[in-house]
Amino acid sequence: MSLYSALYAGVAGLGAEATAMAVVADNISNINTIGYKGNDIQFRTLVSDGRARSAYTAGGVMAAPQALISKQGLLQASSNTTDLGIEGGGFFVVRETLNGNDVAFTRAGSFRPDEFGFLRNAAGMYLQGWRLDSFGEFTNTGNVQALTPVRVSDLTGAAAPSTKIDIRANLQSTAPLHTGAYAVGDIASGTIEPSFSRSFDIYDAQGTSHRVTMAYVRTGANTWQGELFAEPASDVTAAGGVLASGELRFNPDGSLIKDDAVYTSGFFDPVAITWANGAGSVPLRLGLGENGTISGLSQFGSESAMIAATTDGGVLGNIASIQVSEAGVLSAVFDNGVTRPVFQLPVATFPNPDGLTRISGNAYLLSDRSGNASIDIAGALGAGKIRSSTLEASTVDLAQEFSNMIRFQRAYSASSKIITTVDEMLAEVSNLKR
Template identity: 40%
Template sequence: MSINSALLAGVSGLTANSAALAAISQNIANVNTIGYKRTQGEFSTVVNSQTTGAGYSAGGVLATARHYTSQAGQLQRTTSGTDLGISGQGFFVVTEKAENLNPTDARLFTRAGSFSVDNMGYLKNTAGLYLQGWPVDAAGNITTDPSDLTRLSTINVGSVGGTAEATTRVQLNANLQSSQNVSAAATAASTTPVGTGAYDPATNSMAMYDPEAGTGVKPDFEVTVPVSDSKGGQRTMAISFLKSSEPNQWYAEIRAIPADDVTTGAGLANGQLKTGIVAFTQDGRLDVDAMAALGADALFADPANATLNFGASDDAAPAAGGANWAAGLGIAEQTVSFDLTAAAGGLTQYDSASVVQATLTNGTAFGNLSEVQIDEKGFVTAIFDNGVTRQIAQIALATFPSPDSLSEVSGNAYRVSQGSGTFNLKGAGTGGAGMIGASQLEASTVDLSTEFTGLITTQRAYSASSKIITTADEMLAELISIKR
């Protein structure tokens, strides 16, 4: 009977509008939920099969929920460096537990990036879900995999200890006074035969100088250079200069202070690391060609490749002219390069007082973790108070062919569904994945004006559906009363 179908159509209208009201209520309740994606009830007509000449049978309406998961919310600035927002496509990969993850443990996906460091150092959002990323291996490399979730691990910033960085480069900006008087020891070294008390890097060197004992030769000028070893320990090198009687040439020695910090091979003594001659041009610059012509007699035959090599403490005895760190120090091998021809200065010989303008090194002493920063590519970097930075991990972003078809779970997260398609793991800014914004959070996509308007229309539609039922009831009552 058509009246019965009208009655049932009214019931379907009540059911459908109830579902729409539930979706609107969910949206309004989550208007301030970080990363929330609005849901909307959408209606579709239900049509019953009709028999010709038998009247019309109303089918009613069916409500389905449509999830706008792919709709991006506005990024809002925060004061926390671990708050993360995604500008573009992609979801953070999260898990419900931080440690001992198995392949069977659920991996969820979310845009809610309000992460903070928990008591174990893991990054966890307000729903208690832990952020996943590709870790840095022992060699400092990050190996990404677009399809294997088990290659991800929970990002931990609390397990990062202190670090140090060994010195590998020294830039020396210093001037040697060209009018420096030639000492008696240097003069004696240039006579034939060699005079009494002559300077000799092997038997009467600047490294042997001791005014109280009356040994060695006093340098005309000396520069000390701080050096950090592989453990962050502070070592000291000294570069001593003695003006030669040969114009534009100086004797030079590089030595360790104290001398027992190193073990040296034949030809070196008293902590010496390198000895030789430094030559200058007539306009006061380092004479690279002259030093190349000096060959083995030069401090560095090739000033552009001026390096000192220290063997490790546990290496075998050094060869002639070589040096190891002392066995008691227990430190690793090290190569220190000297920049003596820097455009900003370098080593010069002008007729002004001998002076050191700057000694620049790149090594650092031991430093503690001061902060953790996350850049737009998702690289998590530890910054130490000694200026050293070290990457910890890279945040993985998951993209889907149909993100609107993901299945919702509690905690403002999603699971893979048959309709969503399989995930694809990417680094931020690659393969269509969005960029990551640190100190930003994605706002809810709920628009209150739209929801309140929908609330009014849904209420009216519900009332109208109830009128269908009451009207159909009155018509049935009229039909029943015909017999009276």
Template identity: 40%
Template sequence: MSLFGSLFTGVSGMAAQSRSMAVISDNVANVSTVGYKGGVSNFASLVVSPSQQRAFSPGGVQQSTQFAITRQGQTQATGSATDAAIVGNGFFVVAENAGDTQRPLYTRAGSFDPDVDGYLRNANGFYLLGWQLDTDGQPIDVNTTQPVNVRNLNAVTVATSRLKLGANLDSGQAEHVGAYAAGDMATYHTTDGAGGVAPDFQRQIQIYDSLGNPRTVIAAFLRTPGAASWSVELYADPANLEAASHPGGLLASGTVSFNGNGGLASAAITPAFPAGAAAGDPVGIDWIDSSGATDSSLVLDLGAIGGTDGLTQFAGESAVSFVTKDGAGYGELNGVRIDAEGFVEASFSNGEVRRIYQIPIATFGNPNALDPRSGNVFSTTWASGSANLQAAGVGGAGQLSPAALESANVELADEFTKMIVTQRAYSANARVVTTTDDMLDELMRVKR
């Protein structure tokens, strides 16, 4: 029986080495596959328990394959704005179909590009999943992932919500003497000088409504009696405003004063809309209904009290030094990128950049136990544990390297060395088979 046992042992060795060669050939074939994780052959002896203490029964060898999933491949820059590589622990979450996100798969292959419908898909056709963001750039639901679609926003407008004005008001300006009421400067503008009070200094400022229409508001200043005191009005063309909310086109009015160093000492600007607004509240703008635009809310910043970062009063000509505002008119989508924090950003022709998704990184308790599938993806197993989704760089998740890809973690020199060893081991096991066959043949020739 020992000769037959040796024969089967040699056969088991040949089978194990052939499977090892299959693993090596798969590694070599995928040396250019993005994010590929090479397989490693592990060998273990098969021991047959002897019936007697001194007897020996040959068992053989068995081969098993383990994928080096946690071994990092080299990161290489690609220049593509929608490519991304994970440096460290974790996987991208993908789905085989855009409508089937309940059975996610996991991959390190981050070569994503928009398809004809705007979905980001990698080179193997899998859909990238991410957290959808609200208008403030925060995840709507971190427990739900959706296919990342970059054409959900084909155009965008942004209403102006903040306006900061930096200007110097001439300290030598003569004081205006006489009665003055809120809206007098707006009335003067509206009636082309036929009524109201002419401002000492004014500046036109362009803002945007909710539809992206450019609108002009005017900031006007009038030197009034008192210690470095000025009246301020913000108004616009009455034809664009609801008359009941903005009589004469008035948006807001109030006073500012300055200290002896030219810095802002006080500012009390009260909006005309909405009704009951107090000094310092955002300026509401009730656009005329026929425009279709929703009401605007504008935070007016004239600088810090005691500072010189906004309005000042120095001995110099009244002039505007800067106007800082947000908002943008109509803009079309002209680019998409993935940044280092995992945010998918859409840029538009009006200069607006909006975060629309965040890419989560999936981590596992035992990532080497994941089950490899065709297309360079993995599925969870009992041994791997369930996926834990984290933002990039948080809670043990790896960092994202944008515009880069992770190469296969296969070293060709190492694979060729293993190939030589495997070939020799296979030949040696084949020699065991042929030698055992010769011994059996010799046994058959023995005569009584």
């Protein structure tokens, strides 16, 4: 009879309001949890018979908690460079164990090095990333299982071979013109005096320093010949110490021509070096600028001069600090001033982040409602930017939670009143037999 359905509806109301109060309790208790996403509570009706006309059967109510995982929390400043926040959509990729396959996702970016140098957050989860090669590059296969735990302490005391020489220099357009014959090695041997030269210190894989010189001689209108050679030549196995040579051409406006359709030059190719001491090396890239620009070499009437030059490599020493760019490049800064990119941190995005499954430790797992994860560098394809020295605060609004607490408490009392009232009515029915 309808009276019993009213009793059941009251019980359903008690259960729904109790669930709602549990959501409020969870939100309030996590108000200071970094990266916590508050939950909302909605209610949905239960209908026993929607076609009723003369009689009505109560169905009751059911709680419907709603995850607000996609809601952005306030980014707050931190004094630790490995405290990371995401401005925009996406999640850090983490693992609960060091070598496990238990990939999870989180916005809790309070990462600190543990005793082995791995970055872990307050829940003990290991931050994952792509380890960069000697050229600062990586391959994104889209597979989260290809990510490795972020660890920087294993670089302490290591040596890194030089991978690049980037220069910004001007070659004087009115420099004396060399009109005689030229053969590879003439500049290195001193047979031809260069119009301009500059020396650099580069390093092999054992951290040993070597001196190389980049020299140029003007051979025609808007045309130069360049050589890169070791000093002394005995440092390398190449004949005469010559590591690279080639022609350089410039446009009438003084910008560099770097176009294989116009001419090819060995001076633009990576330089393979074989050290005489047996130390390892990697191909050396000569950053001479881009085609049609003055970003590297240029040719103007002013005096030949080196404007800026950078090289890398050497004995790394001890790590002084860690830096993370907004694109997610994690670099180690060593006490000798060398900065080396070590990891690229990915940001994982989902078609429906609110459909993720919550787990302990303020992290989430894939579900059929969330869709598959897409991992990209920060700031690309909808992924948010990574902010170093920031932490995302909890999204819980304390005033709103207290208001909800009052509402749910009143509703719980009202549902209990339904039960006591129905009980009295059933007692009246029981008394009819007397």
